[in-house]
Structures are given as structure tokens and as C-alpha cells.
Amino acid sequence: MVTNEQCTLSATLEQGVIINGTCHQGTVPDYYIDARDVKDIQLGLTFARQHKIPISVKNTGHDYKGRSTGPDTLAIWTKNIMPDLKIDKDFVPQGCEQSAGPGVTYGAGQTFDDLYTKLDGTGYFIVGGSCTTVGAAGGWLAGGGNSILTPILGLGVDNALQIKAVLPNGTYITANRCQNQDLFFAMRGGGGGTFGVVTEVTSKLHEDHQFIHVFMTMNLPDGVREVSEILVDNAERWADEGWGGIYGGSPGGVSFLTFNPSLSLEEAENSVKPLRDYLESVASDSNPLTINITTVPSHWAVVNTPVSLAFIALEAGTSRTRSSRLVPRENFQTAEGRKQLVDVIEGMNWATILGTPTAFALPESDLPGGPGYASVTPAWRNALWHFIYTxxxxxxxxxxxSPEALEQRFRRVSQAMDPMRAITPGAGAYQAESDIYEPDMIDSFWGQDNYDRLLKIKQDLDPDNLLSCFTCVGWDKADPRHRCYPEMSAIRQD
Ligand SMILES: Cc1cc2nc3c(=O)[nH]c(=O)nc-3n(C[C@H](O)[C@H](O)[C@H](O)COP(=O)(O)OP(=O)(O)OC[C@H]3O[C@@H](n4cnc5c(N)ncnc54)[C@H](O)[C@@H]3O)c2cc1C
Structure with missing residues (x-):
């Protein structure tokens, strides 16, 4: 971003074309270890320690803040750690005496598309990302892990049963609710590329069943204030009913792609009636409402409806940045709060709303102080919306x-969230989908108590910051790994 040394792929020219035929190295490391197993990672870390070479860790490269690269680092690339899936109907985490229920074990390079497909037909599914090219074991899990099914089944971190990783000192560990609980805490919310290189994860399996699928979309050239009001007025009920998915809007129109794992078709139709009634009342022959309220037979079908696939379609050359806010339940509970929310959404020209684990009750083991407590910000537990501006x-x-244009855009996207931040004091943001200028990162991403514990774990584990990334726990602003980020002075280090 700072030097404009890029390798630009075009979205509008032929897909994948490199502009000007020139590729600069930019933040891309000069050397990668194409790791295939634990030993490759251990050798890489030992070599880096001996020669004082900073490390970066990359899986799919989806990180919005570029934290899976770093100039002049030695990169450990985990994408090809892909052992066969192991399904265990009675998974007993190492060191535990009791089964944690059905679980699936997969490697560090596993993506969700492959995982969903392989689980289809087994009678099980897992909680995973809605964009299926994201890695299941890397930054998604380390950052928290949001899913269409999070409202009722929790975050990725709530579904992790066991994590195996190589620590910066080369030790290979197994962390779960029975052993290495500090690491299990840190690797479930503390952020990727910081505490160790994850090689294997076991996640809870859920019994497959049918889901309600609702899709509504239409143009609304006269604005979407009424829709914002309906969303705000119904937010508590919809969250408690377990709806998950994407509500997206812009000045020109709205789209709703939502799923529900527990309502009947009739209950679902009643549930979304206020929104449907409004959209039908303003629809016309020249501006029709596209609507589909139906059931789909399985989890695989949820992620593979034509609309789901259209929502997650990616194209080479299109870049994105976004800012994030977890909007607490209290904001929806008074008339004044609801009006503020509608005003803010309108002022921002709308955004995207995703679900949070509102209808999911954390088991006692995962409450603060318990062996399965995760380090994501507690704001997740009280939020009704994950609100995103992109x-x-x-x-x-x-x-x-140009460096100037990029910096302006990143600042604008961050500032766009300020009105929402102003009416949600003390709330948080989703670190995996937040912006590089997020104010009060510690409070937003982890909360001070979680952060204090994370920092101590990091300092004990990796005093020389062999592993580090931009704004990650224990990062050093002066570390040359971060030199391509703009305006470092504006970014809080802590
Ligand atoms: C198109 C798109 C769709 C998305 N959809 C969702 C979604 O539905 N839900 C959601 O919650 N998030 C979503 N995200 C955000 C996503 O969770 C983060 O970008 C996440 O960091 C990606 O992790 P990765 O391992 O795939 O990517 P990478 O960029 O390779 O890695 C991300 C971070 O994790 C670290 N890391 C990677 N592998 C390892 C490892 N084995 N051990 C230790 N550290 C590792 C890296 O160093 C880096 O810091 C989406 C992002 C994009 C770009």
C-alpha cells in the first residue's frame, strides 16, 4: 500500500490479466516453505530462529488486512497440509476421559467447500464460513469464525474440540478443554499467525437436516428507510428465532438471503411476514419482488443454492476492505435506540448485516473461567448484528x-463506521473483518481481560516475536514486517 509495489490483476479486463505485465514483489515473501507435515514446520521455525528471519504464515490468503504475508519474511504455507478427513462419532479429545460427541478432524489446508462436500451424505455437517474458499483451520478459526448457522450453533471457536499446532519454539502440542487450556483459549479468538502454526483441527459435527431458505430481493430507488425500520424492529425476534444469513442493502435496493435451522415453513413465513408485506406493497410490474421461501434438504444444499453461490462468487482483481461493528441487544430495546440505529444505517447508505451467536447458549465449560473459554471479544455474546461496511x-x-487513493479508501471505510461506533460504546468488532484503522483494537477485538491473558501467553511463548503480524497480539510497530502499511503513526500499538 505504501510503495505501490503491486502485482495487479484486473477485474474488468480478461480475468487474471496482470496489468502492464509487471509484477512487483510487494509484501509477498521471497521464500515459502510448502509445508506438508509437522516436521516441515518445525524445520522452518528452527531455521528461522537460527538465522533470525521473521516468519509469516499463510493458508488461503483471504485475510483482509494482508496478515498472511510480510516483506522479507520466510513464509510457512499451510494450504497443502491436507490429510484425509477423520470422522469420529465419539471423539475423545486427548487427555479427556469423556467423549465430546461426534467430531471431524481435518488438516490446516482444509477449505470449507471441500469439507462441506465431503461431509455431504455422511449425515453430519459442521459450522463453517459462508464463503467456502476460506480456510477452516487458519484465520477463520483463530479470529472467531462466523457462519450462517452461528446464531443457533455458535461461532467457529465454540465448535472447536481440539487444535494441534507447532509452537514458535518447535514444540508440537495438542490443545483442548482438558489440556493446554491457555493455548486452546489463545488459538480460538486470539488471531492467526501469532501463537503457533496450526496443523490440525477437530470440530464438532452436527446431525444434518433440512433448513428453511428465504431469499427476497428488489430494487428500491426511493430508498430503504422503511426496510431499515423493519429490520431494526424485528431484530431481536429474528435473532432469537435463530435466523442467520446476509441482509444487504444499498441506496438502490435490498437483498435478503437467510436460513433457519429450526422453524417450520409456516412459522418461517409468519416470521418474515412484516418484511415481505412491505416489499410486496411497493413492488410493481416494472419493479417486481423476487421472493423464494422454501425448505432445502441439507446443509450442503444451504451453501449451494444458486443464490448462495451468487453471493459468494469471487473474481480475480477485485479488492475489498471493510469495517465491522458488533451491535449490542440494548440498542434495539428502546424506541430511541431503534431510531438511532435506523438513522445511522441510512446515513451510511446501508451496509451488510450478518448474524451473531444470540440464540446459542455457551456450555458451562466455555463460560469465563471455564476450560473452554475462548478469547473472542465478549461483545459477540451480547450482539444481535454483525454490521459490516464494505x-x-x-x-x-x-x-x-495509487498509495494515496488506497489510504483514502481505507480511512473512509473505517470512518464510515464511526456513527455506529458512537451509538454502541463498549461494543466490539470482528477482528477478521475489521479495518486497519479500527480505534481501540484491544477493546474491540478481545476486551481488556482477554487481551491481558493473551499478551502474557504470547510473551511467554514467543518473546522474540518469531511469529507476528500486523495489529496481532504482541506485535511490534517497528518490526519491518509491517512496513508496507500506511500511516503507522495513526495505528494504536498497545
Ligand atoms: C471472500 C471472503 C469471504 C469471507 N467469509 C467469511 C465468513 O463467511 N465468515 C467469517 O467468519 N469470515 C469470513 N471471511 C474472513 C476470514 O475469516 C478471514 O479472512 C480469515 O483470516 C481467513 O483465514 P485463512 O486461513 O483462510 O486466510 P489467510 O489469509 O491465509 O490467513 C489468515 C490469518 O491466519 C493466519 N494463519 C493461516 N493459517 C494458519 C495456520 N495454519 N496456523 C496459524 N496461523 C495461520 C495467517 O498468518 C493470517 O494471520 C471472509 C474473507 C474473505 C476474503
């Missing part, structure tokens, strides 16, 4: 990719 641009357009 801007995209074409990497192939020089006017949009």
Missing part, C-alpha cells in the same frame, strides 16, 4: 490503486 475497487485501475 467498499470494493478494481486493482487494474491505476486511479484507484
Amino acid at each position: 467498499e470494493s475497487w478494481d486493482q487494474g485501475n491505476p486511479a484507484e490503486t
Whole structure:
């Protein structure tokens, strides 16, 4: 971002074309270890320690803040750690005496698309990302892990039964609710690329069943205030009923792609009636409402409806940045709070709303002080919405990719969330989908208590910051690994 040394792929020219035929190294490491097993990672870390070479860890490269690269680092690439899946109907985590129920064990390189497909037909599914190209064991899990099914089944961190990882000193460990609980806490919310290199994860399996699928979309050239009001007025009920999915809007129209694992079709139709009634009342022959309220037979079908696939479609060359806010339940509980929310949403020209684990009750083992407590911000547990503001641009357009243009855009996207931050004091943000200028990162991503524990674990584990990434726990602002980020002075280090 700072030097404009890029390798720009165009979104608008032929897919994947490199602009000007020139590729700069930018933040991309010069050397990668294409790790295949634990030993590869251990050798890489030992070599890096001996020669004082900073490390970066990359899986799929989805990180919005570029934290899976770093100039002049030695990268450990985990994408090819792909042992066969292991399904265990009675998974007993190492060191535990009792079964934790059905679990699936997969490697560090596992993506959700492959995982969902392989689990289809087994009678089970897992809680995973809605964009299926995201890695299941890397930054998604380390950052928290949000899913369409999070409202009722929890975050990725709530579904993890066991994590195996190589620590910065080369030790290979197994962390779960019975052993290495500090690491289990840190690797479930503390952020990727910080506490160790994860090689294997076991996640809870859920019995497959049918789901309610609701899709509504239409153009609304006269604005979406009424829709915002309906969403705000119904937010508590919908969250408690376990709806998950994506509500997206812009000044020109709205789209709703939602799923429910527990309501009947009739209950679902009643549940979404206020929104449907409004959209039908403003629809016309020239501006019809597209609507589909139906059941789909399985989890695989949920992620593979034509609309789901259209929502997650990616194209080379399109870049995105976003800012995030976890909006607490209290904001929806008074008329004044609801009005403030509608005003803010309207002022921002709308955004995207995703679910939070509102209808999911944490088991006693995972409450604060318990062996399965996770380090994500406690704000997740009280939020009804994960609210996201996003801007995209074409990497192939020089006017949009100069250092100045990029910095302006990243600042604008961060500032766009300020009105929402102002009416949600003390709430948090989802670190995996937040912006680089997020104010009060410690409070937003972890909360001070979680952060204090995380920092101590990090300092004990990796005093020399062999593993480190931008704004990650224990990061050092002066570390040359972070030199490509703009305006470092504006970013809080703590
Ligand atoms: C198109 C798109 C869709 C998304 N959809 C969702 C979604 O539905 N739900 C959601 O919650 N989030 C979503 N995200 C955000 C996503 O969770 C984060 O970008 C996440 O960090 C990606 O993790 P990764 O391992 O795939 O990517 P990477 O960029 O490779 O890694 C991300 C971070 O994890 C670290 N890391 C990777 N592998 C390991 C490992 N084996 N051990 C230790 N550290 C590791 C890296 O160093 C880096 O810091 C989406 C992002 C994109 C770009």
C-alpha cells in the first residue's frame, strides 16, 4: 500500500490479466516453505530462529488486512497440509476421559467447500464460513469464525474440540478443554499467525437436516428507510428465532438471503411476514419482488443454492476492505435506540448485516473461567448484528490503486463506521473483518481481560516475536514486517 509495489490483476479486463505485465514483489515473501507435515514446520521455525528471519504464515490468503504475508519474511504455507478427513462419532479429545460427541478432524489446508462436500451424505455437517474458499483451520478459526448457522450453533471457536499446532519454539502440542487450556483459549479468538502454526483441527459435527431458505430481493430507488425500520424492529425476534444469513442493502435496493435451522415453513413465513408485506406493497410490474421461501434438504444444499453461490462468487482483481461493528441487544430495546440505529444505517447508505451467536447458549465449560473459554471479544455474546461496511475497487485501475487513493479508501471505510461506533460504546468488532484503522483494537477485538491473558501467553511463548503480524497480539510497530502499511503513526500499538 505504501510503495505501490503491486502485482495487479484486473477485474474488468480478461480475468487474471496482470496489468502492464509487471509484477512487483510487494509484501509477498521471497521464500515459502510448502509445508506438508509437522516436521516441515518445525524445520522452518528452527531455521528461522537460527538465522533470525521473521516468519509469516499463510493458508488461503483471504485475510483482509494482508496478515498472511510480510516483506522479507520466510513464509510457512499451510494450504497443502491436507490429510484425509477423520470422522469420529465419539471423539475423545486427548487427555479427556469423556467423549465430546461426534467430531471431524481435518488438516490446516482444509477449505470449507471441500469439507462441506465431503461431509455431504455422511449425515453430519459442521459450522463453517459462508464463503467456502476460506480456510477452516487458519484465520477463520483463530479470529472467531462466523457462519450462517452461528446464531443457533455458535461461532467457529465454540465448535472447536481440539487444535494441534507447532509452537514458535518447535514444540508440537495438542490443545483442548482438558489440556493446554491457555493455548486452546489463545488459538480460538486470539488471531492467526501469532501463537503457533496450526496443523490440525477437530470440530464438532452436527446431525444434518433440512433448513428453511428465504431469499427476497428488489430494487428500491426511493430508498430503504422503511426496510431499515423493519429490520431494526424485528431484530431481536429474528435473532432469537435463530435466523442467520446476509441482509444487504444499498441506496438502490435490498437483498435478503437467510436460513433457519429450526422453524417450520409456516412459522418461517409468519416470521418474515412484516418484511415481505412491505416489499410486496411497493413492488410493481416494472419493479417486481423476487421472493423464494422454501425448505432445502441439507446443509450442503444451504451453501449451494444458486443464490448462495451468487453471493459468494469471487473474481480475480477485485479488492475489498471493510469495517465491522458488533451491535449490542440494548440498542434495539428502546424506541430511541431503534431510531438511532435506523438513522445511522441510512446515513451510511446501508451496509451488510450478518448474524451473531444470540440464540446459542455457551456450555458451562466455555463460560469465563471455564476450560473452554475462548478469547473472542465478549461483545459477540451480547450482539444481535454483525454490521459490516464494505467498499470494493478494481486493482487494474491505476486511479484507484495509487498509495494515496488506497489510504483514502481505507480511512473512509473505517470512518464510515464511526456513527455506529458512537451509538454502541463498549461494543466490539470482528477482528477478521475489521479495518486497519479500527480505534481501540484491544477493546474491540478481545476486551481488556482477554487481551491481558493473551499478551502474557504470547510473551511467554514467543518473546522474540518469531511469529507476528500486523495489529496481532504482541506485535511490534517497528518490526519491518509491517512496513508496507500506511500511516503507522495513526495505528494504536498497545
Ligand atoms: C471472500 C471472503 C469471504 C469471507 N467469509 C467469511 C465468513 O463467511 N465468515 C467469517 O467468519 N469470515 C469470513 N471471511 C474472513 C476470514 O475469516 C478471514 O479472512 C480469515 O483470516 C481467513 O483465514 P485463512 O486461513 O483462510 O486466510 P489467510 O489469509 O491465509 O490467513 C489468515 C490469518 O491466519 C493466519 N494463519 C493461516 N493459517 C494458519 C495456520 N495454519 N496456523 C496459524 N496461523 C495461520 C495467517 O498468518 C493470517 O494471520 C471472509 C474473507 C474473505 C476474503
